[in-house]
Amino acid sequence: MSRSRVLVVGAGFAGYDAARALLRHRGLREEIEVVLINPTDYFLYLPLLPQVSSGVLEPRRVTVSLPGTLRRARLVLGEVDRVDLDRREVSYVGPEGDRGSMSYDRLVLTVGSVNRLLPIPGITEHAHGYRGMPEALYLRDHITRQIELAGGTDDPEECADRCTFVVVGAGYTGTEVAAQGKLYTDAMVRRHRVLRYRDPPRWLLLDIADRVLPELDPRLSRTADRVLRRRGVEVRTGQTVKEATARGVLLSTGETVATRSLIWCVGVRPDPLVDDVGLSTVKGRLVVGPDLRVPGHPEVYAAGDAAAVPDATRPGSYTPMTAQHAGRQGKVLARNIAASYGHGEARAYRHHDLGFVVDLGGVQAAANPLGVPLSGIAAGAVTRGYHLWAMPGNRVRVAADWLLDAILPRQAVQLGLVRSASVPLGSDTPELPHLQTAGHHPAR
Numbered sequence: 001m002s003r004s005r006v007l008v009v010g011a012g013f014a015g016y017d018a019a020r021a022l023l024r025h026r027g028l029r030e031e032i033e034v035v036l037i038n039p040t041d042y043f044l045y046l047p048l049l050p051q052v053s054s055g056v057l058e059p060r061r062v063t064v065s066l067p068g069t070l071r072r073a074r075l076v077l078g079e080v081d082r083v084d085l086d087r088r089e090v091s092y093v094g095p096e097g098d099r100g101s102m103s104y105d106r107l108v109l110t111v112g113s114v115n116r117l118l119p120i121p122g123i124t125e126h127a128h129g130y131r132g133m134p135e136a137l138y139l140r141d142h143i144t145r146q147i148e149l150a151g152g153t154d155d156p157e158e159c160a161d162r163c164t165f166v167v168v169g170a171g172y173t174g175t176e177v178a179a180q181g182k183l184y185t186d187a188m189v190r191r192h193r194v195l196r197y198r199d200p201p202r203w204l205l206l207d208i209a210d211r212v213l214p215e216l217d218p219r220l221s222r223t224a225d226r227v228l229r230r231r232g233v234e235v236r237t238g239q240t241v242k243e244a245t246a247r248g249v250l251l252s253t254g255e256t257v258a259t260r261s262l263i264w265c266v267g268v269r270p271d272p273l274v275d276d277v278g279l280s281t282v283k284g285r286l287v288v289g290p291d292l293r294v295p296g297h298p299e300v301y302a303a304g305d306a307a308a309v310p311d312a313t314r315p316g317s318y319t320p321m322t323a324q325h326a327g328r329q330g331k332v333l334a335r336n337i338a339a340s341y342g343h344g345e346a347r348a349y350r351h352h353d354l355g356f357v358v359d360l361g362g363v364q365a366a367a368n369p370l371g372v373p374l375s376g377i378a379a380g381a382v383t384r385g386y387h388l389w390a391m392p393g394n395r396v397r398v399a400a401d402w403l404l405d406a407i408l409p410r411q412a413v414q415l416g417l418v419r420s421a422s423v424p425l426g427s428d429t430p431e432l433p434h435l436q437t438a439g440h441h442p443a444r
Contacts, residue, residue, distance in 0.1 A: 003033040006337060007090065007104035009080045010271075011038040011066055012046075013323045014304030015110030016392070017330030018337075023072050025334065027343040034073040035102065037080055037092055041066050044133060045391050047323065047359075048398070050173070053136040053143070054180035054361070055410045057401045063133065064393040076102065080111070083277045085297060106299050106337055109277070109286060110330065113268035113305035113321060115425060122244030127264040129425040130173055138418040139263065143181060145414055146260055147188045151195045157258070163189075163201045164259040166249055168241050170207035171215065172358060174265030175224055178205040178233050179360040181263075186232075188412045204234045204257065211237055213366075215320070216356055219373040223366040224358055227375075231361075264425055268321060270306050282308040282318065290348035292333045301337065303329035312350040325351060357383040 008019050015036070022034050042063035051057040066075050078092035078100065091101045115129045128142065129135050143165065150162035165185070167178045185201035205212065205228065212228065212235060213221045228235050236251075241262070243250040248258040270284040279294055280287040285308035286294065292309065294300040303309065304326035309319045319325040332349045339346040355369040357379075365379040367386075374382060384402065388395050 003031060004105040004341070005033045005035055005103065006106040006108065007102060008034065008036045008108040008110065009090065009273075010109070010111040010304075010306075011036055011040075011043050012110060012112040012304055013326035014112075014306075014330040014333070015108065016043045016064075016066075016070075017327045018108055018110065018303065018334045019070050019073055019330075020392070021331050021334030022337060023070060025338050025343065028338055028341060029072075031341055032106075034070075035076060035104075036066065036070065036073050037076045037078055037090070037102070038066065039077065039079045039095065040133075041075060041077065043069075043392065045387075045394075047172075047390075048387060049130070049133070049136045050176040050180045051359070052133070053130075053139040053177065054184040055140060055412055056180070056361075056405050057398065059133060059137060061394050061398050061401055064391070069393055076100070080273060081276075083107070083109075083273070085277070085279075085300070088299065104299075106301065106340065108333060108337075109274070109300065109302040109306055110304045110326075111271040111273050111306045113270055114272070115264065116267040116269040117425070118266065120241055120243065123241070123262075123264065124425050126244045126246055127168070127262040127425050129264050129423065130177060131268070134418045135423045137415070138420065138423045139177075141414045141416065141418070142261065143185060144188070144412050147185055147192070147195065147201070147412075148414075151192050156198075159195075159198065160202075161247065161258040162260050163195070163199070164204070164257065165201065165261040165263065166204045166206065166241070166257060166259050167263045167265060168206050169265035169267060170205050170209065170212040170235070170237070171265065171267060172213070174205060174207070174263075175212055175228070176359055176361075177263060177265060178203050179224075179228060179231065179364070182228075182231050182233050183361045184410065184412070187410050191409065200232060202234065203232070204236060206236045206239050206241065206251070208240045208252075209237060213358065216358075217368055217373065220356065220358065220366040220368055223373070223375040223379070224360060227360045227364045227366070268305065274306050285318070290350075291336050291346050292329060292349060293336070298340070301333050303333050309349055312348060313352055319349075319351075324353065324356075357386050359383050359387075 045062045048062045078094040080092045082091040089103045146162040150159040167174045182203045189195045211221045241249045286302045288307045305321045311317045311319045336346040357367040363380040365383040367374045367379040367382045
């Protein structure tokens with residue numbers, strides 16, 4: 001007898017945890033086939049991506065093999081571009097341009113999010129996004145190249161321009177990119193024969209909000225702000241970029257900053273596929289019930305950044321787009337799919353935030369596990385301990401890289417793995433990484 005097919009679209013936190021929970025359910029093993037459609041063969045542990053672009057971790061450390069950890073699932077490499085709800089079928093494009101289609105009995109939409117752009121002149125042409133592995137690898141090469149080019153020029157203005165880095169967006173990602181990036185460039189300059197006698201690299205962190213990490217507890221915000229400023233990062237709140245060119249940016253204050261490096265970390269928006277499905281949405285997120293089912297289509301489920309999940313702890317609102325919620329929603333979604341096959345009972349999604357962690361590089365971090373604010377070495381230990389616990393693989397390798405980074409000089413070389421044309425900020429499919437992501441930084 002043929003098995004019922006559960007088709008999971010996207011292997012971010014929600015999709016990965018949903019697939020893993022379904023595969024671990026003993027009662028479903030002979031009843032369902034789990035098929036996962038994803039553009040890459042790995043799950044990306046997004047919270048540690050800034051450590052890849054700053055040379056702390058090797059790229060493979062933050063990628064977890066899908067075939068290796070979801071062994072009984074069928075992996076189809078591709079990106080879904082159409083969902084036919086009437087025929088219960090999805091169409092996808094493979095990595096080599098080939099097209100395919102697949103039917104389903106249950107559909108799980110966990111397609112994550114993409115860069116959120118603003119109508120600012122020059123942004124799509126001159127800014128670097130930060131949503132996937134290709135972008136992180138490109139940024140590491142770009143930062144390294146700017147420091148090397150700065151050391152090779154006799155023009156002091158060009159040297160200063162190349163040693164200036166502007167990060168827009170002081171949320172999780174932007175704060176960590178600026179914190180890690182400053183350590184990385186400072187380490188490069190200290191070992192450089194020429195640059196160590198000049199002004200240190202300049203990093204600016206901009207946000208229109210009145211503080212860094214505006215979505216978090218003000219105590220965490222103050223800790224992060226203090227660490228950044230002490231490290232030499234120029235924190236500019238209440239400011240943003242008004243225009244970007246190949247040689248600099250114009251700020252909303254009227255100031256012009258000469259730079260060759262504009263890093264865009266403003267935020268995310270749901271994957272465009274959500275709008276194309278043709279179902280009800282809220283701010284681009286698919287409307288679902290508390291049980292994560294799509295109203296009117298009991299065979300369709302959605303979670304993570306792609307879904308507007310009612311927040312039971314804050315009636316009238318929706319859960320934030322974070323990995324903490326995405327992963328837990330994936331587990332509840334799997335339970336409810338099992339209930340639809342007669343195994344157990346469905347339940348509504350409900351979760352209280354248990355705290356957040358923000359890695360600021362070195363031994364510095366900001367964390368509030370169970371509401372207890374921490375900073376310094378204690379926060380750093382909690383943050384790294386949490387990440388080792390939360391990662392579904394590569395724990396020993398990650399810990400080994402951290403140890404080596406603490407005792408050996410950081411390697412700073414260009415690898416040339418990703419070219420600029422492969423990571424266009426204005427595209428929804430930069431090297432197809434965007435199905436990988438579903439928010440950032442939980443402390444479950």
